[in-house]
Amino acid sequence: MTEVSDRPITKGSAGHTPPKQHPASSSEPKVNVEALGEQLLGKWADYRKAARVLAADTRLHKIEGLSHTEHRKRVFEQLKILVEQKAVLRAFPKSLGGENENGGNIAGFEELVTSDPSLQIKAGVQWGLFGSAVMHLGSEEHHKAWLPGIMSLETPGCFAMTEIGHGSDVASIATTATYDEATQEFVINTPFRAAWKEFIGNAAVDGLAAVVFAQLITKGVNHGVHAFYVNLRDPETKEFLPGIGGEDDGIKGGLNGIDNGRLHFDHVRIPRTNLLNRYGDVNEAGEYSSTIESPGRRFFTMLGTLVQGRVSLDGAAVTATKIALKTAIQYATERRQFNASSPTEEEVLLDYQRHQRRLFTRLATTYAASFAHEELLEKFDGVFSGRTDTDADREDLETLAAALKPLSTWHALDTLQECREACGGAGFLAENRFGSLRADLDIYATFEGDNTVLLQLVAKRLLGDYAKEFRNVDFGVLARYAVGQATDLAVNRTGLRQVAQFVADTGLAQKSANALRSEEGQRALLTDRVQSMVAEVGSALRGAPKLPQAKAAALFNAHQNEIIEAAKSHAELLQWEAFTRALAEVQDEGTKKVLTWVRDLFGLSLIEKNLAWYLMNGRLSMQRARTVGDYINRLLTKIRPHALDLVDAFGYGPDQLRTAVSTGAEKIRQDEAAAYFRAQRASGTAPIDEKVLIERKRREAKSKGAAK
Template sequence: MTTTTRPDTDDTRTTARSAETLPRDVDEIAPEHPTPGALDAAALEDALLGRWADARRAVRETIRDPQMHRDPLLGMDEHRERVLSQLRVLAENGTMHRAFPAEFGGADDHGGNIAAFADLVFADPSLQIKAGVQWGLFSSAILHLGTTEHHRAWLPGAMDLSIPGAFAMTEIGHGSDVASIGTTATYDKDTQEFVIHTPFKAAWKDYLGNAALHGRAATVFAQLITGGVNHGVHCFYVPIRDEDGNFLAGVGGEDDGLKGGLNGIDNGRLHFTHVRVPRTNLLNRYGDVAEDGTYSSPIASPGRRFFTMLGTLVQGRVSLAQAASGASFLGLQGAITYAEQRRQFNATDPEREELLMDYQNHQRRLIDRLARTYADQFSANELLEKFDQVFSGHDASDEDRQELETLAAAIKPLTTWHALDALQECREATGGMGFMARNRLTQMRADLDIFVTFEGDNTVLLQLVGKRLLTDYSKEFGRLNVGAVSRYVSAEASDALHRVGLHKAVQSVQDRGDERRSANWFKAPEVQRSLLTDRVRTRVADIAGTLSSVRSKPRAEQSAAFNARQHELIEVARMHAELLQWEAFTRAVEALEDTQTRTVLTWLRDLYALRLIEDDLGWFVAHGRVSSQRGRALRGYVNRLAERLRPFALELTQAYGLQPEHLRMEIATDAERERQDEAAAHYAALRASGEAPVDEKVIRDREKASRR
C-alpha cells in the first residue's frame, strides 16, 4: 500500500534545529511577498486538474450547453427522461468511451475517462452517476470480468446505449458484505445453463440505477454453484427486459421511487426466480465452468479470486473522489465570491458595513475548508495516476493492485465526507441565499449524500485501511498472531520518535514565552510530517498490542478484542489517509515553479496540516509530542495563517477553472456587489443632500452632552 516516507537521519538534524533556526516570520522565507492577483493561475489550474486536464476541459465544454444542465423545476419522472436524453448525447459524442478498447471505438485511456466522468457532476450529479452506472459499472463489468467473446457480443450495445444496463451487485440484506450475498447461480449441465435465483427477499438486488425503467440487461453477481460446490461470487450477463420494456420471464422488480437526491436516476430492485441463462453468459475471466460442470480458475485461492474480481471495479471509488473534490470547489467558489461582496454590521466604519470575508470566523469557516479541498484534489489526482498505471498494465502486479485498492479506500471516504461538510458550511455561510435552489448548494449536497455509502461505505472502507496498516507489520494478522509485530511497531515508533528529533526538540528547546518562535516550529514540513506520522505509528502499535494479547484465545475472544478497538482502528485509518493527503499536497507544492504561487500554496498546505494537529492537540500534548507552550500558540497562529490567505481565497477557488455555465449560482456572480453598491450610493446621496434623518441615539447623546 502507499506508505509514508520514513524520516532518515537528515530529517533528524533538520527537525532538531528547526525550532532554533526557522525565520521569525513566514515573510522571510519568500524573496517576494506574494500579492493578490500575482499567482500563476494557469500553472495552478494545471496542477489542480492534473495529468488529464485536457480531457476535463473537453467535457467541461460539452456541459456548457444548457440542455445538459439539471432543471430544478422538473418532477422525478421528467427528470429521469431528461437525464436519459442527456446520456444519449454523451453516447453520440463518445464522451465516456475513452477507457474502452480501440477495437470498439475507445482510446484505452483509463485515467482520462475517469477525469472526464468526474466533471459531469457540474452538469447534474444524476447525469454523472447514471453515466457511471452505464459505462463505469455495467459496461466495465463486461470489459474487465469478461473475455473477448463477451466484449464482441455486448460491449458495442453497452457503449452506444442501445443496451442500457444495470449493475446488480448490492442486495437488501448484504450491502458492503458482497461475499455473503444470497443470490445463486446454479449450473445445470444437462442444459448447459446457469439458473439465477433469489431465494428470499433479503437477496433482492436493490438501489440499482437503470433497474426501475431503462435497463435491458444486468450484470448480476451471484454465488456460483456447480457439482454441489459453491465457488463464491461471480458475475453473469442477464437480459432483464424486452424491447417494449417488459420484464422477461422469471425477472421481477420494483421502482425505488423518490430518493433523498439523484432523482434523475431510475433506481430500482430486481429479483430472479429460476432465470436461465447460457453457460457462456458467465463473465469468465477469473473463473469458468466447462460443459461438464467442471470449475476452473487462474486464481487458486477463493479469497484472492474474490478480491481480484471486485478490485477491477475500484474505478468507482476513484471517480467519486474526483467528483467530490469538484463539488467542494463549486460550493466554495460560490460562498467565497459572496463573502467578498456581502456586507454586514458596522464594525470599523459607521458609513460602510464590513465584508463577511473580513471576519475572522468567516475566514476560518471557508479558508480552512479550502485548504482541505486542495488536499482532497491533489490526493485524488495521485489516486487517479495510480489507477491508470494499474489498469493500463504499466504497473499491474498484485502488489500494485492492492496498493490501489487501499489508497482508494483511504481517499474516497475523506473526499466524500468533506464534500458534504463543505457544501453545508457554504450553505450556512451564505445565509438565506444559500438555501435558494438557484444557488445549488442544498441540491448538490442532497445529491452527493449517497457518495459516502455507495461504492463502499466510508466506515467499512476505512476499516479495510486499518487492517491493512496492521497487516503491513505482520503477515500473520489474519490469525491475530501479532505479538511480535506489536513489539516491532512499538520499537519502531519509539525509535522513529527519537530519530526525527521530535522528542528532543520538544523537551530541550526552551520557548521562553515567545509565541512566534513556538508557531514557527509548526511551519517546518519535517515537523508536520513527523507529528502526523507518529500519531499513526503509535496508535497502530497500541491496537496491535491489544490483539497480540488474545492471539491464542478462542475465536470469539479474538473477535471481541478486535471489536473493542474497532472504532480506534477506523480513526487511525482516517489519520493515515490525512497523512497521505498531506504528502500529496506537499509534492504538488514542490512541483510549482512560480515563487509567489508556491509560497501561497505552502501557507495553504500548512493550514491543512495545522488544522489536523489543532483538532488532535490534546493527544499531541498528552503524549509529549507538542509542548504546552507550543500548543497554546498554535490556535493563534492558525488564525493568522487564515488571515494571511484571505486576500488569495477567491483566486485559489477560481484556479479550479469553473466557468459560469458550470457554476450556475447567483452567489458566484456580481449580483450581491451590485446590490451593495446601490445601497451605498443611496446613503451617500442622502447624506450629501443634507436630508438624511438623524439617528435617535445621536440626538440623545447630544442632549446628554449639553446637560453636563
C-alpha cells in the same frame, strides 16, 4: 425565514473594502492563477477542459422542481447526448470505438457533476459499472457480443451486486448461480427476500440487461461470488422476462434522475457462456477452473477491477466542493454586514475571522484532496493501462481509493452545508444549488463502499503491514521493540518530553509556531500519530489469530473505533503528503508561498482537530498546543488577499457554477446602496440617527454643567 446575514442593507453601507483588509499589495506574493489552474487540471487537462465545455451545454443541466418521473426521462435523453459526443466511452477498446484511455475517461467523467449529479451517476452505472464489468470481467467474445450495445446505449443495463441483506458484505451475498450440466445453463435464484438486489441503478425502468453477482455453485461446491450477464426485459415491451421481477425504489433523498430499483430472480436460466469468465470458468462438464488458486484472492481481484467507481466518486466529490467554495467565497467578498470598524462602512463577510475559518480551512482541505485525487488517478491509470499492473500495485490502488473516497465525500457534504450557511438565506435558495448538490451527493458516502467499511479495509491493510514487520524476527528484536515502546510511552506520558520541549521553546510563542509550521514538524506530528495508533492497536490484536473465532471477533470489535480512527489519520496524511509533493512542482515563487500557507493551514487544522490526542500522548506540550490556533489565525489573515485567486484557479465559470450569488449581482446591489447613502450624506438632508441626537444632547448638557 429570517437569518442575520440577510438583514436589509443599513444606512452605514458603503462600497469600499474596510481599510483593515486589502487585496494583495505589490510587496506581497501573488498567485499565478493560470499556472495554478493548469496544475490543478493535472495530467489529463485536455480531457477535463473538453468535459467542462460539454457540461456547459444547457441540455445537460439539472432543472430544479421536476418530478422524479420527468427527471428520469430527461437524464436518459441526456445519456444519448453523451453517446453522440463520445464523452464517456474513452476507456473502451479502440477496436470498438474507444480510446483505451482510462485516466482521461475518469477525469472527464468527474466533471459531469457540474451539470447534474444524476447524469453523472447514471452514466457511471451504464458505462463505468455495467459496461466496465463486461469489459474487465469478461472475455473477448463477451466484448464483441455485448459492448457495442452497451456503448451505444442500445442496451441500457444494471450492475446488480448489492443485496438488501448484505450491503457492503459482498462476499456473503445469497443470490446463487447453480450450474445444470444437463442443459449447460446457470440457474440464477434469489432464495429469500433479503437476497433481492437493491438500490440498483436503471433497474426500475430503463435496464434491459444486468451484470448479476451471485455465488457460483457447480458439482455441489460453492466457488464464491462471480458475475453473470443476464437479460432482464423484452426490448420491445420493456416488460420483465419470465422469472424476473422488480420494484421501483421511488423518490429518494437525492439523485432522482436515476431509476433505482430492486431485482429478484426465480430460477432464471442463462447460457453457461454468460458467465463473465476472466478469473473463473466452468466447462460443459461443470468443472470449475481459475488462474487464481486462492478463493479469497480471486474474490478481491474481481472486485478490484471495479475500483474505478471509488476513484471517480473521489474526484466528483472534490469537483462539487470546488463549485461550493468558489460560490461562497465569491459571495463573501461582496456581501457586507455590520458596522464593525467604521461608522459608515459595513464589513465584507470574508473579512470576519470566523468566516475565514469556516471557508479557508475547507479550501485548504479541498486543495489537499484535489492533489491527492490526481495521484490516485495516475495510480489507477497505471494499473488499468497495464503499465504498472502487478498484484502489489492493484493492492495499493485498492487501499488508496478506500482511504481517499471516504474523506473527500464526507468533506463534500460538510463543505456544501457550511457554504450554504455562509451564504445565509441566499444559500438556501434552489438557484444557488447548495441544497440540491448536497442532497445528490449524500449517497456518495455509502455507495461504491460505505465510508466506514472502506476505512476498516484500509485499517486492515495497515495492520497487515505492521504485522509483516515482525513476522520473521526473533525474540530479541521483539523484546527490544517492546522495551522501546514502553520507554517511549513512559517518556511521553510522564511529561519528560514536554519538559524538554518547554526548555527548547524558551517560553516564546513565535518559536513554537515556527516549529509547528515547518514541513518537517507537521510531517513528524502527522506521521507519529498514524504510526502510534497503528502500533497500539496492532499490539492489542497481536494474539487474535490464535484465539477462537468468537473471541478474536470480540477483541477486534473492542478496538474497532481506534482502528478506523487510525485509518482516517492515515488518509489525512496521504492528502497532506500529496499537497506537499504538489508544492515542490510549483515554479512561480509567489504561488508557492501562498500555497505553502494553504498547506500549512491544512496540516495545522488536522493537528488542532486532534489536539486532545497530542496532549494525552505527550506529543505536544500545553504551551505549544496553545500556539496552534494562534498560528492558524495568522494564516487566515495571510491567505485572505488571495482567496479569490485560489478559487478562480479551479477554473469554473458561470456555465459550470450556475449559482446566482456568484454572478456579481450582490456587488451591484451593495454598490447601489452605498451610492445612495453616500449621496444622502453629501446632500446634508440625511435624517439624524436617534443615537447621534441623544449623544449630542448628552454632550451639550455636560458642557452646560461644566460652564456653571
